[in-house]
Amino acid sequence: MLLKVDGLIKDFGGLRALDSVSFEVREHELVGLIGPNGAGKTTLFNCISGHVPVTKGKILFDGKDITELPPHQRAKLGLARTFQVYAAQGDLNVLEYTMVGAFLRTNGRTKARDIALETLKELDLLPWKERKVSEIPVPGQKLVTMAVAVATNPKILLLDEVAAGLNPQEIGWVKGIISHIHKDLGITTVLIEHVMALVMDISERVVVLDAGRVIKEGRPQEVVNDPAVIKAYLGESFRLEETR
């Protein structure tokens, strides 16, 4: 068991964003995390990566309780993530930015550079290496943040909506990269995604969150046909029969 979330509760003021969420990610798995707007997916990521403190519950990573650790220490243990909305402002170029990730494992500039170049090559981003992150289009930025996360050499990678706003062709491209990261680099991946075409296609297992609770867990096909899931997405009284 690589990651285990146990009875996680997160309150914002009076609002309970996560309510006793428990789920597990096994090594070398690719898990999709879906759910309607406001279900608490990103909050869950923030709790796991340590960007927001949890109210109650436990997070175990690689057999270690990381609930109280600050984010940078979690990253050192091998937990990497990307962000949903992140538009770079700074003047780092793609290579330099990827090197920041590589510096987690080494302090030498040459070595970091080598790691970064290799990562960029793996993800087919080499042609962009001299360009400033803030100057490339947002879908590209998302790929770069993935590359940076991969450059930290993580055990697990949490991807937050990498395909949002991409066109089908680009989605295909991203899909390829994700499965490359997962299969060839052997990095366990958790994926938040709204683009169902992507999630359903590559996830081995899907966890559905609604209103802060896990309402369903299982293989993609199972999940989409689950009445509870459909209800969560399409509304109270929506029945499958009506649409047929």
Add this chain to the structure above:
Amino acid sequence: MASEVLLQAIVAGLLFGMVLSVVALGLTIIFGVMDIVNFAHGEFLMIGMYTGLLVSQYTGADPLFALPVAAVIGGLLGYLCYWLFVRLLLRGPMLAQLLGTFGLMLFLRNLALLLFGSEDRSIQKGILVGKSVVIFGSCVVPSTKLGAAVLAVLAFLGTYLFIEKTKIGKALQATAINPHAARFMGISTDRMNALAWVIGGAGVTVAGGLLVNFWAVNPYVGLLFTMLAFTIVALGGFGSVPGAFFAGLIVGIITEFPGIWDAISLWTGWNWMYKVPMISFKYTWVYLAYFLIMLITPKGLFGWKR
């Protein structure tokens, strides 16, 4: 004796604090409405002080009558500053805002230096100048200070009522709380920002007009008050108007800490206390207070916004 000294210090601190709260009023409104820190705030105050001084000097009228003039000049200045300059800064990052208001500070300060010279100047004639009021015993208060404090409270109350009781005041508050939502109500945020600068500018120049009754003015006077105002705004809570008032009083008393120290040393009779040059730390405590407040309660006493 000790209690008299203590009382004197506290009275003086409160009176000064009342004026200070008007100094901070504009800063807290501008900050509240548009999240921008105006480092030139003290320079506006300095302009108010010169206005009070010059108007009374050339017309022979009492400096207190110069207050409306100061308010108009300050308001106008704030308005111009907003439309010509600050509006452009808002597009940039925080670094540019800091840089810009610093530039404004240097500009105004040295303009005053060019126009008025670097000498200290103070009011010589006036209804209140040179008179004192005995509150009781040896507790003597200069009438200028008392008058300024009373008018300060009135000015503060006026502004407070304007913000709390009028429609435009409410719109200003709404802009401060959430400018996007305010826009959806049909409130022009640009106009509200300008209004904040007008009120801010007028408030602080009026404070300057009050201050000049008992405080000498030179082009460099602004910085001290900028720092005092920042402390008050931090203590009262960024953007909080009533907070500014009470925090002003507290900071006023902090500046009179040497008097309190004297009272304690008289009380206890400890001679070593006389040797501590507490008077040199008059404002040091204020700066320290800012630092500590920001670390302990970043939202201040009345803050609703950070």
Add this chain to the structure above:
Amino acid sequence: MEAIRNALDFKDLPRSEVYLSWAVALFLIIFPLLPFSSFAMATMIQFLIFAVYGMGWNTIGGYGGQVDLGKAQYVGIGAYTTTVALIRWDIPFWVSMPLGMAISVLWSFMIGYPLFKLKGHYFAIATIATSLVLKDLFEVWGFVGAARGLHISPVKYPPPDFLRLIFKEDVYYYYLLLGFFFLAVFVMNWFRHSALGYRLRCIKDNEEVAKALGINVHWAKIKTYALATAYVSAMGSVHAMYIKNIEPEDTMSLDISVLIALMAMLGGAGSLWGPIIGAAVLVPMKSYLKEWMGAKMGLIGIDLIIYGFIIMVIAAVEPKGLWGLYERWKGKRSAP
């Protein structure tokens, strides 16, 4: 070893910039041989001092995006350490300067820890506050001469004295400062390429992302702040030996902090050449405007009026400063 290689590695700069820097370096080296007035010399010395101050500021303020307006306190600590050490115990400059740096860095750790819990404006104002508190303290502390300050007597320490760094002619100070200046550029170049430098630039961009990449944001800021401090403190020490008369009101005034920050910001925060350009433009402008229009025409303060106005325009038009303007211009040229 790699650190030194990094420090000397300017390969990532465009060729034109490299040539230009060679030209500037050459000019700086031969400058004292040219027939200039002592005033020009003094101005150049000011330029070198402020360029190094600005480079120090640039690490935390430019690359880190933390606007620090309290650098004067470190100028003060550096200046006072060397001067006190010289006057009280006759410790030579070359020992007391590192000592001053150590004390400054220690102090920066002490106040940096709480300081960096604050962000943005709050941080900027808090740095002013700490600097003022320290200044007030120095103004009453008899050991360091209180408000009357300290004074290095030319009788007690006759020039030239290479150990204590006491010279009569400015040219000695000039070359010494030039050495420091080049060193500072190299250290800056190293910093730019070091893990810390990269991390800091990432922090400036987005702290949350930085955290997720395993960067201890608070600690990285404190470390960089210490580096900035070391720069400023070392220059403060030299500055003290140069002016030979230090007092809190002058050495530790907020004006110094503001000038340091402004020069770097105006030149271009977060770029290698920014602080140098800022100092190269502003220092001569300030002193010559002051001399011509201030002293000769009686327009007191005109230097800072123009100065302030330029800063306002730059802030409103191009937040990245003069270097930003240059880059934009270059970008426009290369775009079509």
Add this chain to the structure above:
Amino acid sequence: MKRLFLALGFLALFLALFLMEKGAYAQDEITIGVIYPLTGGAASAGRELQMGAELAMEIANGKMPELAMDMAKEAGIKSMGGKKIKLIFKDHEGNPTLGADLAKKLILDDKVVGILGCYHSSVTKAVSAVCEQYGVPMINDSSTSPVLTRQGYKWFWRTTPHDGTFTMDLFEFLKGLSEGKAKGVKPVPKEELMNLAAACEKTEWGSAASQLLEDYAKKYGYNLKRNLLYTAKSADLSSEVRSLLAVNPDAMLFASYTSDAILMVKTLKAQKAKPKLIWGQNAGFDTPEFRSTLGEDIVGILTRTVFSPKLGEVKTISTQINELYKKKAGYDLSDASSRGFTGVQTWFHVLEKAGSTKPEDIQRAANSIEIPGEQLVVPWKGIKFATSGEEPGQNIMGSGIIGQYQKNKEGQVVLEIVYPFELSTANLIYPFPGY
């Protein structure tokens, strides 16, 4: 190509900037650099000094046989073939670093023969160090911190007596007061004047003055209950005054520059302070601005000084110069202007004696001149610099007086001399009338 021209243009401009800065003055003039605070908190004193110095320069360069002064007899410096003195004024704003920069510039770029200045003791200290380094003679006319002549400098001479003398005068005065020596006042028991409180500005001058008060109070057996330092630039002194009043002092002693002296008296008035004596260590307490701003509020205040128009009653030269000065400035000579005048006068005598502008000659001349008291506007026995002992370069013939502001018959406020007792021009007002 366009870019190259642009770059070249900038470079040319840059070089031009530097090259334009080279002062050249006519050879037939002897230039003296004068560094005074022409702006800032002590600007009014600076202007006084400047006008005094200019008046002396006019007299030295012109011919006014009606004046009983060596300086007035011939135009220019006789020993150098009638060369004229030219003063280059610079403004140090009360900032020592700026002062030192200006001195360097005067010495290296303007090639001045010597320096005069600088009022603020702190600035004088910095400037004198520069002069010492470059071996350029400096005469100080107006700084009174005793430290200045104790630095072992070979190129520094001071005409004015320092605060040691003035402070001793004060305590002698207090002592005389209890012995009944003061004109028109019955002996005051020492117990009545036992408790003193002092406030001095906190730079070089004030902190030295503060230390002297402490020392002399101990020596003379008085109780200095409070001795605080304050910032001359502060715009509000109410807590300082309250702190002084908290110890219920019999006499209040101050060392203040101009604007803070005015503020101090105003605050005393607003607080209804009523000590028996108020004494000012000159500087601020003896500027025309102090008098004109505060008017009758200063009646009864004592100040140490080196000049009072009343001196004319004993010294004709003082009256004559005062008349000339009045024509120029519109009001009487003051402490500052008379010292500035005397400073240039001393320079004249030194140059006359040296006969050349070589620093060594000037040094030799300065160490050996002796200007008799009757040539001076100030009430000193003369000017003669110590060449050995504790204070080389200090004028050993200087002395101070203590004046008191009193209202004369015409209702004007004038400075009457009350100490030395034998020079008294009026009865002492004691105790201080209060507000």
Add this chain to the structure above:
Amino acid sequence: MEELLRTSEVEIRYGSLPVVQGVSIRVNSGQCVSVLGSNGSGKSSLLRGIMGAQRVSKGEIFWKKREIQGLRTEAIVKLGLVYVPEQKMLFGPLSVLENLMLGAYLIKDQELIRANLKHVFELFPRLEERIYQRASTLSGGEQQMLAIGRGLMSNPKLLMLDEPSLGLSPLLVKELLGTVARLKQEGIPILLVEQNVKEALHIADYGYVLQAGRLVLEGPSSELLASDLIRSAYLGL
């Protein structure tokens, strides 16, 4: 049926990322139109674009046949388009009444304001009970009521509701959408953005379905309800 609002080939970008592409919708007087789509499909961006709160990079927006693209938000509000935002955007520290009065900021006529207030309290009696309470202390449902009430205070000529049911319990959703239905009955034109497909379509006359920023389906509500495409738009099947 007079045309009120029409967008034509609108494109909105966040940076270089297009979130709305070539979307044309139309609202006629007296009509309730619903815009549907899963999250991230660009519904809210579209509304914000119409309100001038989001820069529209391409396309045109007409209000009563007049081009309003490029106007400032304040000016658009003045025309009578009222937006009730997704995150409610209440003025938390102010009271319920003050919030409502700010909704009527542009109205000068005191009588009208009083009448509107009465109308709002009639629709949401619970708001009247909490009239002096701070908005931030209200429950989620009450906050949504206040947001709608505030919108109604300015006599809207078109009310744009952005996911009013978000984060509410099923019971509250029913109640709230009931109120929306009532508003429609009263003749107020409504543009409703909802996730809650079924409920929304029951109220609306016409619907548009967005997927990844593009219009994939449109038609009268009854037709949409019967369509299979809607499911694929949401669940990607």
